[in-house]
Amino acid sequence: MSSGTGPAVVDPTLRRRIEPQDFEVFFDPRQLRKETCLLYEISWGGRNSVWRHTSQNTNKHVEINFIEKMTSERYFAPSTRCSIIWFLSWSPCGECSKAIIEFLSRHPNVTLFIYVARLYHHMDQRNRQGLRDLINRGVSIQIMTEQEYCYCWRNFVNYAPSNEVYWPRYPNLWMKLYILELHCIILGLPPCLKILRRHQHELTFFTLTLQGCHYQRIPPHILWASGLI
Numbered sequence: 001m002s003s004g005t006g007p008a009v010v011d012p013t014l015r016r017r018i019e020p021q022d023f024e025v026f027f028d029p030r031q032l033r034k035e036t037c038l039l040y041e042i043s044w045g046g047r048n049s050v051w052r053h054t055s056q057n058t059n060k061h062v063e064i065n066f067i068e069k070m071t072s073e074r075y076f077a078p079s080t081r082c083s084i085i086w087f088l089s090w091s092p093c094g095e096c097s098k099a100i101i102e103f104l105s106r107h108p109n110v111t112l113f114i115y116v117a118r119l120y121h122h123m124d125q126r127n128r129q130g131l132r133d134l135i136n137r138g139v140s141i142q143i144m145t146e147q148e149y150c151y152c153w154r155n156f157v158n159y160a161p162s163n164e165v166y167w168p169r170y171p172n173l174w175m176k177l178y179i180l181e182l183h184c185i186i187l188g189l190p191p192c193l194k195i196l197r198r199h200q201h202e203l204t205f206f207t208l209t210l211q212g213c214h215y216q217r218i219p220p221h222i223l224w225a226s227g228l229i
């Protein structure tokens with residue numbers, strides 16, 4: 001990913017497609033909004049230009065919509081070399097992970113980097129396995145941190161030009177909790193993070209239950225970063 005700072009207006013290929021309030025709700029790690037939003041950029045091989053767009057789920061998950069759009073484009077041949085970066089409000093489910101792997105198998109010259117704001121139904125073993133399969137296939141999956149939120153705000157959000165210094169600062173704790181849980185998934189450990197939603201007040205709570213295997217296998221700096229251990 002290129003620099004996350006600097007005014008977006010210097011980017012001649014900029015395509016801002018999402019309103020500020022939508023970004024703030026979709027990508028808030030504490031908000032469990034049902035719909036998924038995808039912000040993506042594509043760098044075509046041999047060219048410096050970056051193509052940016054946004055998408056949301058319809059009656060299909062947003063990852064499937066992306067793949068169908070990509071593969072229906074006449075100019076996208078399997079031999080085309082390109083790098084794709086996704087910023088997803090929810091991580092891919094197990095079924096989408098399978099579809100992504102199939103897509104990458106048919107387009108071996110595509111490199112995919114995925115940043116996610118939240119882990120989708122992370123207790124579900126099919127979703128956990130799907131993420132592991134993606135990583136084993138060479139896909140990079142990371143939790144969005146402040147750097148990515150700032151980058152997305154400046155490059156995908158239709159914010160007021162008079163407000164260049166603002167971008168949403170979500171609590172770091174939630175990002176660290178998801179980073180911790182993603183490590184559990186990658187290492188094949190049982191979940192340690194449980195998320196609870198109080199619908200009455202739109203509040204999201206969590207509990208952290210660590211077992212011996214977590215302490216033994218998760219890198220200590222990831223473990224302690226939550227500040228709760």
Ligand SMILES: [Zn+2]
Binds near residue numbers: 061062094095
């Ligand atoms: Zn899905």
